[in-house]
Amino acid sequence: MSVEKNIVPDTIFALYARQPEGPKYRMLSAALRQGVAEARLPPGTQLPPVRDLAWRLGMTPGTVARAYTLLTDEDLLTAEVGRGTFVSGQAEQRPPLYITRPWREGPDGTEMVNLFTARLPDLGQIDLINDSFRRLAARSDRALLDYPTAAAFAPARQAVVDWLTAVPLGVVHHEDVVLSHGAQSGISLVMQAVLRGRRPVVMVEELAYPGFRRAAELLRADIVSVPMDEHGIVPSALEEIARKHEGQILCTSPELNNPTAIVTPSERRRDIAEVARRCAFDILEDDCTFLGETRAESYRALLPEQGWFVSSISKTLTPALRIGFAIAPQGKRQTLRRVAENGFFGLARPLAHLAHDLLIRDETREIVRSVRRRNAVYVRATVNALGGYDLGWHQHSPFAWLRLPQGWRSAAFCLAAEGQGVQVRPAEDFAPRTGFAPHAIRIGMNAQIALPDFEAALARLRCLLDNRPEQEMMA
Incomplete structure (x- = not known):
């Protein structure tokens, strides 16, 4: 290779060595961008072939090709078939699509x-929570030396029922409620209460909160996705899948699908509930993400003996406390409670008292x-x-x-x-x-x-x- 042809790869190598640490394709694209900006790679400069530059920089050809592609997308480079890749001669460039910056995340120097x-x-949540902690600390409660009990948690469970008054859940008694460590814990509790057999089947929306699948995988369940349209789950597809796979529970977020923001209308929910009746499977409704007033009946109201409801305060107040709640359908409260007691004895007493204090306050x-x-x-x-x-x-x-x-x-x-x-x-x-x-x-x-x-x-x-x-x- 002649001395002139060595100049360009040497220049790129020097620029590349000066870039902050990060993915190699980003470091290379930043080096090329800098070379163009500083006129060290003037318009019309032919860049080295991908394989040659990859060997010079000690990276794969695919990494070099990726960097070239990024800058071609920005119009900073042009690729000519049979000739090679050149620095663009255009006077105005498209705004950069990629910016290389120190690849740091965390409290200090976070760039993202x-x-x-x-x-x-x-x-006001921080002050409110701190005030509730102070009120909790002022209690003289000898029960702090005892295990949690169902009777002791009755006020907190009733606070949950009152908190959800606006949600059409059907008839709810505080004994139907189990306090959980956030909604994800509640989802796992419900699945443990419902699933049976060696390879139970959990049905989920084809685009769904990933926690449904994670909970099912922990219980060694098979997971089957149900097709959706602009209104949510397609009832005919659900029935076909439920019969074919003998699905035991459907996990869904009809009030606000996570991630699509689809709201399932009332008529569609009734159709889905009818499928659940015919096929004899339960429905787990996750109501954690919707921040507004509930618009339609829950599956617990539509299916009093098959509808489970899970929610939390994570999206409306704070996710830090990990306070959630699961509500059993009629006739299933003892099953749900037994799962919680056998799994973790119940929420810590101070956390249950804190949940009660927060949920009953007008400030909340x-x-x-x-x-x-x-x-x-x-x-x-x-x-x-x-x-x-x-x-x-x-x-x-x-x-x-x-x-x-x-x-x-x-x-x-x-x-x-x-x-x-x-x-x-x-x-x-x-x-x-x-x-x-x-x-x-x-x-x-x-x-x-x-x-x-x-x-x-x-x-x-x-x-x-x-x-x-x-x-x-x-x-």
Whole structure:
């Protein structure tokens, strides 16, 4: 190779060595971007072949090809068939799709805007919880030396019943309630109470909260996904699957599907309940994510002897305390209670007292209303920024579901978003492991960051959507 041809790979090598640690393709793309910006790689410069540069930098050809592709998508490079890859001569470049930054996460130097999950703002919860702890500490309770008992937890269970007064659950007595360590614990308790046999079958929505599948896997159950349409589970498909696989329980979130934000209307719920009656399976309803007023009857009301209900305070007040509750259908309270007692004896007494104190206070309900209002502000910002695309949302949802335009795959988009300093969650996390995942992402309403910062993160996502990789190829 001539001296002139050595100049370009040597320049790239020097730039690459100066980049902060991170994924190699990002370090290389940042080095090339810097070389162009500093005119060390002027327009028209031919870059080394992929294999040659990979050997020079000690990485795989696929890594180099990935970096080249990213910068080609930005119009920083051009690829000419039969000739090679060149630095673009265009005067104006498309906004960068990927930004390499120090790859750090944590309290110190965190660079990412976390939209991977919803985060609650502090609208008085911290002071309220601390006050409840002080009230708890002031109690003179000799029972702190005893194991939990059902009788001792009666006030806390009644507080749960009163807390859920607006939810159409049918007839509920406090003895139908079991306190759990968050909703995930409640889901596991219900499955243990229902499932029987060596390989029981759990049916879930084809796009569903992944905790359903995790709980089923722990119990060595087979998991079968049920097709959905714009209204939720398709009743005819559910009946076919239930009969074919002898499904024992259906796990669903009809009030607000996680992740799609689909709300199952009343008529569809009644059709699904009729399928459950005919096929004799139970329904576990997870009601954790919906922040508004309940609109339709729960499956516990529609199926008094087959409907289980699980909820928590994680999305409305705080996820830190891990306070949840499971409610058994008629005739099943002893089974549910026995599972809890045999599994962990029951919630710790102080935590049960804390749950009681929080749920009966008027201040708590006012804070929940404030959380609901604040969440709606962030939802509106999301719709304003991304509503031109295929966006699933609800004003009382802590997340939005974005179906990506042609040219983007969810994994690639999530990587691109991270490059822009924004973390989002891919559809694959909600789909069955062996099933098809749509090209979509879930965006969490992170109300712990200021609204302008949240809007700026959405603007970066919008830039990615507006400049998708295959745009020119499809034109």
